[in-house]
Amino acid sequence: MPTRVLSGMQPSGVLHLGNLLGALDNFIRLQAEHECFYFIADWHALSTNFEDTSKIRFYVREMLLDWLAAGLDPDRSTLFIQSRVPEHAVLHLLLSMITPVPWLERNPTYKEKQENLEGRDLSTFGFLGYPVLQAADILLYKGDLVPVGVDQLPHLELTREITRRFNSLYKPIFPEPQALLTEIPKVPGTDGRKMSKSYHNTINLSDSEAQVRAKLKTMVTDPARVRRTDKGNPDVCPVFTLHKSVSPQAVIDRVNRECRTAEIGCIDCKKLASDAIVGRLTPIWENRRKLEQQPDRVEDVIEAGTARARAVARETIAEASEAMQI
Numbered sequence: 001m002p003t004r005v006l007s008g009m010q011p012s013g014v015l016h017l018g019n020l021l022g023a024l025d026n027f028i029r030l031q032a033e034h035e036c037f038y039f040i041a042d043w044h045a046l047s048t049n050f051e052d053t054s055k056i057r058f059y060v061r062e063m064l065l066d067w068l069a070a071g072l073d074p075d076r077s078t079l080f081i082q083s084r085v086p087e088h089a090v091l092h093l094l095l096s097m098i099t100p101v102p103w104l105e106r107n108p109t110y111k112e113k114q115e116n117l118e119g120r121d122l123s124t125f126g127f128l129g130y131p132v133l134q135a136a137d138i139l140l141y142k143g144d145l146v147p148v149g150v151d152q153l154p155h156l157e158l159t160r161e162i163t164r165r166f167n168s169l170y171k172p173i174f175p176e177p178q179a180l181l182t183e184i185p186k187v188p189g190t191d192g193r194k195m196s197k198s199y200h201n202t203i204n205l206s207d208s209e210a211q212v213r214a215k216l217k218t219m220v221t222d223p224a225r226v227r228r229t230d231k232g233n234p235d236v237c238p239v240f241t242l243h244k245s246v247s248p249q250a251v252i253d254r255v256n257r258e259c260r261t262a263e264i265g266c267i268d269c270k271k272l273a274s275d276a277i278v279g280r281l282t283p284i285w286e287n288r289r290k291l292e293q294q295p296d297r298v299e300d301v302i303e304a305g306t307a308r309a310r311a312v313a314r315e316t317i318a319e320a321s322e323a324m325q326i
């Protein structure tokens, strides 16, 4: 039996460079070695965006275009949308019956998000219970491996606890999913903070070349380097951090050397970073353009992926119901 990998992404914005380098590139690598199920987690997007759902469908379609354009291959990976497989909700309900509320309340991101996402009402049952939906997403396909960064390990541990509880209460039908620890590169946004849609500092996969270059021009640099003749310190400069994720080694070495001696100026340095990003995104832009000319292609991919996912999901629900004697 091949190892099954399970992962999803929330359609709560358009994909940016941080998503590409941190997650999507990894999805693409994994499909060469494993049987992969990748889904667009639109129900999860509701957990924090239930008040304004007007853009979710748009983000779902954009995400699919970006996935396909970046190289996810629907012949190798099962690509689908969570809400088109209602079995996710059925397993969520079954697992919610056995999940103690204190397990959810001690989830570290529960309180953190409530405090940090200002202006949102996160006192809902759906938000508290989203780790149960995550557990259902994984167990529905009996996922063996879940690619996660270190900060997401507590979520996976909760899924593993729910799995053990189900298996010991009823029948051991679910494998305990293992973490596939993924090193997530640091991708700074244009303001120097982590690239994130909530900070409005992103370089998006759907940006044009002109937009990418314009955004790079505004990116913050070593604050102590005010004049062209000042020597800089790349170790504290977000542009250099970006170089380390996107540029060839020769360029990284050059910037690291010439910034310290003021041989290179920030304008030229940023141009080199723009060139690297444009080089990385150009094939994605070309693929996107082709996909946009085939309006039925995305829907065909999703229909086929949903049919494959549902076949597995139905079997699991039948097995779980049998184990629970309902």
Ligand code: SF4
Binding pocket: 221, 222, 225, 232, 233, 234, 237, 238, 239, 240, 255, 259, 264, 265, 266, 267, 269, 270
């Ligand atoms: S030359 Fe590059 S690395 Fe050095 S401060 Fe300017 S932008 Fe940053």
